Amino acid sequence: MYLLSPGPYTRARRPDRLTAMSSSPAPSPAARRTDGRAARWAGQRERRRREFVDAALRAVAAHGPEVSTEQIAEEAGVARTRLYKYFTDAADLQAAIADRVAELITAELAPAWNPHGTPMQAIAAAIGAHTTWLSEHGDLYRYLTMHSLSAQAGGRDAVTDVKTAIARNLTAVFEHYLALFGLDVRAAETVAFGLVGLVESSTSRWLENPRGVSRDELAGLLERWVWRIFDDTLRAGGVELDPDAPLPAPG
Amino acid sequence: MYLLSPGPYTRARRPDRLTAMSSSPAPSPAARRTDGRAARWAGQRERRRREFVDAALRAVAAHGPEVSTEQIAEEAGVARTRLYKYFTDAADLQAAIADRVAELITAELAPAWNPHGTPMQAIAAAIGAHTTWLSEHGDLYRYLTMHSLSAQAGGRDAVTDVKTAIARNLTAVFEHYLALFGLDVRAAETVAFGLVGLVESSTSRWLENPRGVSRDELAGLLERWVWRIFDDTLRAGGVELDPDAPLPAPG
DNA sequence: GCTAACCCGGACTCTCGGTAACAGGAACAT
DNA sequence: ATGTTCCTGTTACCGAGAGTCCGGGTTAGC
Helix, strand or coil: CCCCCCHHHHHCCCCCCCCCCCCCCCCCCCCCCCCCHHHHHHHHHHHHHHHHHHHHHHHHHHHCCCCCCCHHHHHHHHCCHHHCCCCHHHHHHHHHHHHHHHHEEEEEHHHHHHCCHHHHHHHHHHHHHHHHHHHEEEEEEHHHHHHCCCCCCCCCCCCCCCHHEEEEHHHHHHHHHHHCCCEEEEEHHHHHHHHHHHHHHHHHHHHCCCCCCCCHHHHHHHHHHHHHHHHHHHHHHCCCCCCCCCCCCCC | CCEEEEEEEECCCCCCCCCCCCCCCCCCCCCCCCCCHCCCCCCCHHHHHHHHHHHHHHHHHHHHCCCCCCHHHHHHCCHHHHHHHHHCHHHHHHHHHHHHHHHHHHHCCCHHHCCCHHHHHHHHHHHHHHHHHHHHHHHHHHHHHHHCCCCCCCCCHHHHHHHHHHHHHHHHHHHHHHHHHCCCCHHHHHHHHHHHHHHHHHHHHHHCCCCCCHHHHHHHHHEEEEEEEHHHHHHHCCCCCCCCCCCCCCC
């Protein structure tokens, strides 16, 4: 049974193909022939990759964080080996999934990338979104951290981890504000990863064993701590910021 | 070739065996016969497990974080399948390694369990020990993160176990001081897990990509942040502590 | 000498990642 | 109408690593 869309056979052709010159009589032998039979498939590979990533997300939801490529292929309604036409590797599929998750969580954390209101309000919004997402997509989170092979020898910087994805964006935001205040930008990444670890670690522990601490209390603690760390970084550069005064817009 | 100690054959027998009553004539039929041939092997299994864990640590150091059980067995001077006589599972071996690592780190972090001097000095000692250990045993750390096989039912993974071990000790220390100041003890665990996550996350990222930040700079940032968080927790209860005044001894 | 424990490794199975070879279908070209 | 091109898909096969089974060896206590 085919759970994916049946492919290009039923799709309207993209109208933007560049075959206006197709009647030109003499293409150089080395140049690729602009044959409509080839142009028809423009973008098909990326489309299919997206579909497989969709199936992978469903498979993770269905089978937990330990899905095999077999199960992902099954969820896509396709023989396992078909995957290797679109992904060089299991790691390649993995990377594509991580990219997608990065997109999803980035969208969720919009209030952090474009802070509105006071620093404390922005922090509270981001923490709320973060803890909510983490508790709702725990399997996906575990799947990614488990399979993050972090390219030991390959030197690929494309470390694909949810935390990395979040922290990268956070790094950019911090770098922006640090630069705005004329401070050393190098600490931004350390702050970002530290904060992500702080929030993730205490939240996941709290989920397992609340010990009488309410969700609001937890959120309150985290918000204050995050502010303290950010504040400390600013003060180290001689800048003081009022946590309850509106922030300059990032634009 | 045999890299491990050759086993009990060449070892002096432990003198503390409890066989003083071995001449007693009538053991119950259900009870195990106290045969010297059985008593000779007391503790042998645990000894061997330790030896294999030793070999695993050496194998990680030799082959990097991607060692196979095959390579661990080779380092132990033994056929791979021999491992399964002492470990039910690859995950079991994994867990044993994680336990050992937790012991090593706990020993390294002694200054945190028994703080001396001022708060900042104690924090600096603990952070220094932590970052030093992690930068010296990066492969081991990576090994644990990569092979976190989280036996889906238990949800356990090796790194979490280590972090939990550290955070538990830290929780006890914090509870002690919070109680000393007459504050609410419930936050101690949240603080402990948060701090562990904060330090671990930023340090591991720094390991992979230092970005021109030196180890001392990193340690300095972390020390200040940790203090800020601890200080915030105290202030929330109306207690102010001088970070540079000597701390009362934990005894 | 006998036997209870340990010691050992080799052969086997199972699962999973990955490759190779092969067959069919839809649209374009002629 | 027929062949070409590119995708679609499958099955068979290989290698690596995990885990099991089994037969045989060694030593110290009986």
